[in-house]
Amino acid sequence: MAYDNAEQLEEFRLEARKWLEDNCPPSMRTPMRDDEVVWGGRNATFKNPDSKAWLDRMGEKGWTAPEWPKEYGGGGLSRSEARVLEQEMRRIKARPPLFSFGLWMFGPALLEFGNHEQKLRFIPDIVKGKTRWCQGYSEPGAGSDLAGLQTRCEDKGDHYLINGQKVWTSYADKADWIFCLVRTDTSTKHEGISFILFDMKSPGVEARPIQLISGESPFCETFFTDVKVPKEQLVGRVNGGWDIAKRLLQFERSSISAGGFGGTGGSGILGPDEYAKHHVGTDETGRVADGDLRGRIADHKMYTKAFALTVQRQTEQAKAGQAVGHTASILKYAAAKMNQDRHELLIEALGTEGLGWEGEGFDKGAMRVTRQWLRSKGNSIEGGTSEINLNVIAKRVLGLKEHQ
């Protein structure tokens, strides 16, 4: 287990390399477009049959969640082994086999706060991509004041009864189960919240997609009317849900910033410098002809590099036992800014080519950029607004005082 021996680690590298060579289909070693992402679940769709084989093999091995305990279907790898696996996957440009809120957010929280039975019941299906989860946090009246939630959960003796409404529930219409914050005590705020799990097929659950400015609807309004939930599906203790909620937010912020909001990966989108060269043109020395735009693109590229170096620094410092406080809020703020700036520059560099909506006459890639530009506006709102993250930094890291 504790593999800090360089020799053993090298042995693991060779094993992992061989296994990946044998098991990762060639078509899974190419850049991935948005519509090819695998989310798993009961109604999983696979655009390419190889992506199913890839998920099944990785899930069986526990390598979709390499560091989770073997007991619950995880890979049981040490931190260093997991890093080696990541390097080896990157080496062959392997696609992530599974995108999953279960892997990124709910699983880590359940491993920390759930009981043994709950972990046995839910974690293996997350690892294998069999259950797709959604997050029941935000409510219409609460917004960033998450603890202001009103969804009621009443103890009915042998079960709980849930009534209320959630909003901004990502992919609620496609998810199998929900992890949900509910109010079990109305006389107090933070101490009256519980963390509960239930099947989205339960009678009384309804999800309605919300159309966004990008024309897409990844989010839903979710309604609960007399939803009956078995008592063993409450995680932690009654009224003790806020601690779980906060911890899960950290996982959420980390996963959001780790991916830099996606978009930059294999989406087939060029960088702002490349679009600028193509659509703005270059001067006689090959530089982007618009000097001001060029400078702003350079500024953005430097910020992106600084962000990557900061992630690397914080990882190395954490490994060396040097505490870094509230990293998640720092990186979440920076990642949102970075992704929004990037899309502003992309749209600007594209000029009128970036103004298409649908149909003929516009490049498909450019229209994708336009949709993503609109989508990126949510980055500073979802998963804790930029303002909330600045509040966290000001108070928890810098020690600035509350208003009296």
Next chain:
Amino acid sequence: MSFVLTEDQEMLRETATAFARDELSITHLRALRDAGANGKDAKTRQKLAELGFFGVIIPDEPGAETFGLTGLGQILEAQGATLAATPLLQTALIAASALQLGGSPAQQAEWLPKIAGGETTFALALDETAHFAPYNVSTEAERNGQGYTINGLKKYVPDAHHADMLIVVARTFGESGDRHGLSLFLVPRDAKGVTITELKTVDSHGAAHVTLENVNVAESALIGPADQGADILDPVLDRAAIGLAAEMLGSAQAAFDMTLEYLNNRKQFGQLIGSFQSMQHRAAKMFIDLEMTRSCVASALAAADDGKSDLAELASLAKALASELVHLVSNECVQMHGGIGMTDVADPGFYMKRARVQEALYGSASWHRDRYARLNGF
């Protein structure tokens, strides 16, 4: 690992931080300014020599380990925190690097021990215009019988008003703007024909214009091959930019800490001003920028020590980010201190004034942004 200091580097950092705090505080800079010293400070130079700070990147014997640029970066960061005026950047970093990268064995044997011991200090005489442009050199070095005759004017040379030796960048071929044709010369500041015009500068560190009029130097004064000085100059300037970025990071962190303390003490409308959300958000943004810049400076220092091929890119990244950071933080420091921030008796103004000098030397944010774009092919 590039982001975690070794035990030795950590100890050096602690020593440097304590020394800057105890002996080179802003009070010290203020006293020097009020006495008209203009950055000349023989006592400090002596103490730096005793601490061994001049020899941080110079091995005791050939091939021996040193603290590296990462180690020197810790000292520069500490001196940036208190805005100390010392000859370390020019001598311990720039001159030591130039001699190590381009000097002949004889030059190294003669000068490196003198640098390490603090006996001889240097100044790099490069710029001829108000903006950094390393190949825009018109100063000419013409071959004569035994060596070279140098003529030209160098502007705003840091430390030239008190350094013992100058490293003069002159043209032995081509014309201003050409990369090829530059040569580096060792010139004693008291050589015949050298005129030093001392400048009173906004940061109270001082500097000098240097006029070279028929200055004769021997062949042995040439560092590296003639005409190919840019091959030495480029990596030296990258290292200078990185060292200065470390200093700027220290200045920004100190100005930020001072601001934070004020936010947590000063009351208005019956509230601590630091409890107002508008102030909290600005402070948090500065903190994020500080963290990002710290990562860039650390990786640039490590890249110099590890001989990485992306040194130029990381140098530009560090200097550009540090430039934006010092302006943001020093301006906010004055603003958040309110009226007191505008007074000479308070410290914030010192950071704002020094920030302008720090940015102008070895390439402004714009200059490095431009180069970063070029290095990335757009």
